[in-house]
């Protein structure tokens with residue numbers, strides 16, 4: 210039974226792509242079949258894995274059914290699979306926004322495409338752009354779980370309120386099975402009090418949604434993309450590798466949605 | 468002769484608001500008359516200075532000329548002034564986007580409002596949202612200089628290309644006086660090689676636009692907003708305080724635009 214996850218937060222630069230890549234990689238190292246999907250017209254996930262998005266026919270061609278899944282999907286070192294995003298993803302989003310006014314069915318394009326291939330995997334993880342636009346709404350209209358990475362900084366709580374409201378709206382309007390799967394404290398700095406104060410506030414606000422695992426600040430996580438590698442291929446003994454391994458175990462043990 | 472500056476970058480979480488607040492504060496400590504403008508519907512600058520945006524009639528009421536400048540402007544401890552952003556700023560942006568199709572003059576609302584009060588200050592610094600929407604275009608249609616903070620991370624260069632293109636478009640269409648004033652390396656980590664590699668790349672790409680001052684990563688900068696203070700009132704001897712003082716001197720020595 211596949212688990213479909215959208216890594217989502219309206220705020221920029223909080224660590225969504227880093228989470229999607231390394232959590233996916235860690236799950237694969239536990240033996241799971243994993244598919245990562247780059248849903249960001251900025252192609253960060255695509256580039257983090259060392260792929261050049263120029264001249265690339267990416268996930269946008271699968272969503273529109275122009276090309277078959279097998280013609281677009283790639284393998285990261287024969288470990289996990291991923292759908293890169295190409296230059297046309299931006300155009301697709303603009304088109305969806307323009308058509309949405311007239312054709313509400315625009316928000317099920319992703320669902321209709323992925324229903325055909327989801328059974329090939331144990332986990333499908335969508336890396337969303339930092340926006341509540343059509344691509345994000347499409348992903349939220351399909352997935353079961355939202356993973357919300359929250360930076361351990363001032364205003365962390367406030368930033369996530371809008372994200373929660375969007376999840377609620379999509380759940381009510383389009384996808385009753387959608388739920389907040391996990392809130393993950395990221396860029397946690399054990400050396401300073403601010404981080405632990407923020408985690409405490411997150412705990413009061415989110416209770417059991419908050420993962421026990423905190424992804425600590427670790428420069429190796431920032432360096433790995435420069436080599437087109439996951440943290441496990443770049444620095445397997447780093448804090449970043451340890452934390453994502455721990456998070457993957459925690460995720461695998463979560464009770465799945467109905 | 469006032470210097471008008473937009474702190475701008477399409478990427479989220481790179482340090483725009485932190486820069487606007489602490490550079491502004493540092494310039495005031497050099498004796499300059501400074502006005503900060505919160506142009507982000509997320510109100511980060513407003514909250515960084517300890518102001519609650521709920522029930523607040525903010526900069527949006529000045530842009531629409533509903534209220535006078537004196538009715539909205541606030542003072543930070545009798546040092547610099549600032550225009551907070553209130554709840555209606557989001558509505559104003561939506562309205563501007565809707566009207567823009569028909570009324571191109573929508574992008575001079577900020578210019579028309581600020582021309583009346585700019586002579587009261589030496590520096591007016593706009594904190595922009597991480598987006599190229601109507602508010603940002605309005606700010607860019609008015610200011611002389613764009614300050615682009617760039618995080619010392621993988622993909623730093625790539626992220627700034629779109630920002631540069633937007634600056635170029637606004638300069639060509641609406642504001643010939645606009646120019647890139649400075650590219651500022653931020654969140655520089657002296658302990659790891661990645662930062663200096665990125666700075667080198669930034670230097671090759673931006674040459675003299677790149678400031679000599681790099682804003683180092685310093686948790687005091689992240690903690691100060693929790694107390695509603697600038698770095699100088701929170702931890703005046705911290706690295707963050709030193710770096711922003713240095714940046715302010717560098718900025719003050721820049722030749723002003725014509």
Ligand SMILES: Nc1ncnc2c1ncn2[C@@H]1O[C@H](COP(=O)(O)OP(=O)(O)OP(=O)(O)O)[C@@H](O)[C@H]1O
Nearest residue numbers: 221222223224225226227339425426427430431620
């Ligand atoms: N735990 C961490 N420790 C150190 N650096 C990190 C960590 N997590 C992420 N980073 C770095 O922070 C930056 C932002 O991360 P990332 O791209 O994953 O965020 P994002 O939320 O996907 O951003 P965007 O909103 O632009 O898509 C990157 O340079 C990344 O390498």
Ligand SMILES: Nc1ncnc2c1ncn2[C@@H]1O[C@H](COP(=O)(O)OP(=O)(O)OP(=O)(O)O)[C@@H](O)[C@H]1O
Nearest residue numbers: 362479480481482483484485597683684685688689
């Ligand atoms: N030099 C620094 N050292 C440590 N933390 C920093 C530094 N600069 C900024 N931060 C922290 O990084 C986070 C993002 O900074 P900031 O809010 O200034 O970015 P921004 O670009 O304005 O974000 P947004 O796009 O959401 O407006 C904040 O928690 C801030 O305190």
Ligand SMILES: [Mg+2]
Nearest residue numbers: 225226249253
């Ligand atoms: Mg990302």
Ligand SMILES: [Mg+2]
Nearest residue numbers: 483484507511
């Ligand atoms: Mg900001």
